[in-house]
Amino acid sequence: MRRTVDWAEGAVEIIDQVALPGEYRTLRLRTVDELVDAVRRLAVRGAPALGGAGALGVALAAFAGGDVRAEAKRVAEARPTAVNLSWGVARALAKLDDGPEAVLAEALAVLDEDERLNRAASAHAAEVVLGASQRRPLRLLSHCNAGHLATVAWGTALGVVWHLHERGLVESVLVDETRPLLQGARLTAWELAQAGVPYRIQPDGAAAAAMARGLVDCVLVGADRITANGDVANKIGTYGLAIAAAHHGVPFVVVAPSSTVDESLPTGADIVIEERAAGELTDFGGLRVAPEGAAVFNPAFDVTPAALITAVVTEHGVRTPSAEAAHP
Numbered sequence: 459m460r461r462t463v464d465w466a467e468g469a470v471e472i473i474d475q476v477a478l479p480g481e482y483r484t485l486r487l488r489t490v491d492e493l494v495d496a497v498r499r500l501a502v503r504g505a506p507a508l509g510g511a512g513a514l515g516v517a518l519a520a521f522a523g524g525d526v527r528a529e530a531k532r533v534a535e536a537r538p539t540a541v542n543l544s545w546g547v548a549r550a551l552a553k554l555d556d557g558p559e560a561v562l563a564e565a566l567a568v569l570d571e572d573e574r575l576n577r578a579a580s581a582h583a584a585e586v587v588l589g590a591s592q593r594r595p596l597r598l599l600s601h602c603n604a605g606h607l608a609t610v611a612w613g614t615a616l617g618v619v620w621h622l623h624e625r626g627l628v629e630s631v632l633v634d635e636t637r638p639l640l641q642g643a644r645l646t647a648w649e650l651a652q653a654g655v656p657y658r659i660q661p662d663g664a665a666a667a668a669m670a671r672g673l674v675d676c677v678l679v680g681a682d683r684i685t686a687n688g689d690v691a692n693k694i695g696t697y698g699l700a701i702a703a704a705h706h707g708v709p710f711v712v713v714a715p716s717s718t719v720d721e722s723l724p725t726g727a728d729i730v731i732e733e734r735a736a737g738e739l740t741d742f743g744g745l746r747v748a749p750e751g752a753a754v755f756n757p758a759f760d761v762t763p764a765a766l767i768t769a770v771v772t773e774h775g776v777r778t779p780s781a782e783a784a785h786p
């Protein structure tokens with residue numbers, strides 16, 4: 459599968475994730491406006507993929523000239539929760555004084571690193587999962603999409619599935635559909651089908667019942683921002699999954715590159731949570747499914763406390779917060 463986000467002929471080229479699973483197509487984003495719009499529409503999404511998109515957005519601005527720093531700020535602020543977006547922007551912006559080619563070279567380095575780091579993080583996490591459950595093959599549960607499509611390539615939580623599937627160690631994956639934008643039903647199911655991994659889509663609300671019925675050996679999720687003490691921001695619904703997993707003694711493993719760790723924030727209470735438009739809840743497939751003018755609460759993410767997480771795994775292995783960070 460091609461990279462989720464790449465550079466092609468002076469433009470940022472992305473797999474259009476809004477079109478999946480019905481249509482596999484790419485989009486070329488030639489301006490910062492087009493890139494910011496694609497990020498906000500989740501045509502490109504997922505923390506590591508946003509890191510690459512952010513870095514390439516600075517390259518677009520640098521070649522266009524004008525106030526590059528102002529344009530870079532617009533890219534960094536397109537979505538507030540995934541730290542990788544601003545991290546990718548900062549990586550590329552640091553090369554601005556060396557000219558647009560240097561900015562692009564740094565952005566391409568971000569892309570090149572991502573697959574390597576994700577393969578390493580998910581390989582470490584696969585060993586953690588195997589050690590956390592004696593059952594073979596494994597029945598896994600995923601939330602949202604933390605696969606190839608959420609990264610430049612390979613994936614984080616789903617990267618664990620790829621490693622284990624290669625070894626015949628995956629019985630099946632329960633895929634949370636992940637309301638309201640259905641990253642699970644639309645994207646994770648599509649990736650698993652492409653890879654020939656057995657899966658079943660479930661309503662988000664079925665996850666706790668699946669654990670109660672003993673159908674889950676491990677919950678695997680990605681992350682959008684991990685704070686110094688090990689709290690994790692991830693797609694809305696992750697916190698509830700972690701509570702259910704803790705109640706049922708199911709291992710709960712978070713997989714992310716270290717670029718998703720934000721040591722500047724002491725705890726998850728400091729994370730800005732993106733609130734999204736009401737229409738994502740009041741409308742479905744172009745039809746209104748709620749009363750006219752219905753008020754909604756639509757946070758795109760929630761925060762899972764470190765105490766509920768079995769392991770946070772990066773390319774360096776299992777992350778243990780510093781003593782000070784863990785107990786300020």
Ligand SMILES: CSC[C@H]1O[C@H](OP(=O)(O)O)[C@H](O)[C@@H]1O
Nearest residue numbers: 503504505602604608680692693
């Ligand atoms: C590997 S990071 C994936 C992470 O990003 C998703 O959010 P969104 O689809 O809104 O970009 C979700 O939190 C995933 O776990």
